[in-house]
Amino acid sequence: MDGFERRTTQKKNNILQNALQLFIKFGVRKVSVANIAKKAGVSQVSIYNYFGSKQQLANEVVIYYIDQEWMKYEQLIHSDLPFPDKIQQIVFDKKRLADEINENFYTYLMNEYVAGGYIKQIYNEKAVPLFTELLQEGKVRGFVDENLSSEAMLLYLQMLNESMQKKEIYEAILPYTEDITNLVFHGIMGKKT
Numbered sequence: 001m002d003g004f005e006r007r008t009t010q011k012k013n014n015i016l017q018n019a020l021q022l023f024i025k026f027g028v029r030k031v032s033v034a035n036i037a038k039k040a041g042v043s044q045v046s047i048y049n050y051f052g053s054k055q056q057l058a059n060e061v062v063i064y065y066i067d068q069e070w071m072k073y074e075q076l077i078h079s080d081l082p083f084p085d086k087i088q089q090i091v092f093d094k095k096r097l098a099d100e101i102n103e104n105f106y107t108y109l110m111n112e113y114v115a116g117g118y119i120k121q122i123y124n125e126k127a128v129p130l131f132t133e134l135l136q137e138g139k140v141r142g143f144v145d146e147n148l149s150s151e152a153m154l155l156y157l158q159m160l161n162e163s164m165q166k167k168e169i170y171e172a173i174l175p176y177t178e179d180i181t182n183l184v185f186h187g188i189m190g191k192k193t
């Protein structure tokens with residue numbers, strides 16, 4: 001990559017990062033290209049040159065956001081932390097995301113997910129295998145019931161995934177993210193002691 005390409009990539013990433021911060025705080029609808037340009041320290045023309053439209057920028061912000069969050073989860077799951085600490089961090093991170101994300105941006109993400117775009121691709125190609133790996137680690141270490149089949153766990157995840165695609169579900173679930181995550185990991189009976 002030559003100097004021009006490197007500067008272009010840095011400028012685009014700067015725009016994506018600043019747009020993401022604004023979208024998380026205010027939602028896609030309330031943020032203008034002028035707001036993004038000001039925060040990123042670039043001209044509106046630069047944004048249109050790189051992304052074409054606010055809609056295309058928002059779509060690329062979703063990809064940027066998902067990639068950033070995905071890298072965090074991959075690092076966490078492949079870390080040397082004990083299994084219960086990994087689960088606890090996943091639960092608290094879901095809670096953190098639910099607390100900080102603007103409802104309009106969340107709805108934007110979910111609409112993209114339902115449409116079968118990038119989020120669904122990441123879920124199918126990366127999240128399911130990684131989550132399966134995490135559950136297998138939990139079985140080996142005695143934290144997940146060894147009698148549960150991988151197929152049953154994946155079917156359970158698929159049911160959750162399919163229900164999350166229903167508008168009435170994804171619009172209502174945000175305030176209950178921590179509870180839902182705890183249900184996934186601890187079930188209705190709670191933690192076994």
